[in-house]
Amino acid sequence: MVIELLxxxxxxxxxxxxxxxxxEVWTKAxxxxxxxxxxxxxxxxxxxxxxxxxxxxxxxxxxxxxxxxFLLQVEKIFSQQxxxxxxxxxxxxxxxxRDR
Numbered sequence: 001m002v003i004e005l006l007x008x009x010x011x012x013x014x015x016x017x018x019x020x021x022x023x024e025v026w027t028k029a030x031x032x033x034x035x036x037x038x039x040x041x042x043x044x045x046x047x048x049x050x051x052x053x054x055x056x057x058x059x060x061x062x063x064x065x066x067x068x069x070f071l072l073q074v075e076k077i078f079s080q081q082x083x084x085x086x087x088x089x090x091x092x093x094x095x096x097x098r099d100r
């Protein structure tokens with residue numbers, strides 16, 4: 001399993017709207033992709049502008065096989081509805097270690 005971790009900075013006053021749209025637009029779109037296992041949203045109780053998205057993929061190959069055009073289209077839909085009120089400030093990949 002591979003973890004895609006995105007750290008986002010969101011206008012605190014619009015955080016609930018961001019979370020709602022993320023679920024409606026991004027999560028629904030990613031759920032259609034082969035290898036998508038699920039997604040969690042982590043909120044920092046000490047920093048209202050910080051939102052962490054933790055996306056689980058079965059394999060790195062499946063994650064990276066998602067067409068760039070698909071991702072750009074989903075981002076376009078999301079940003080049209082959300083405006084420029086957020087920014088991805090960090091994008092990290094982790095591999096889940098399984099003790100054999």
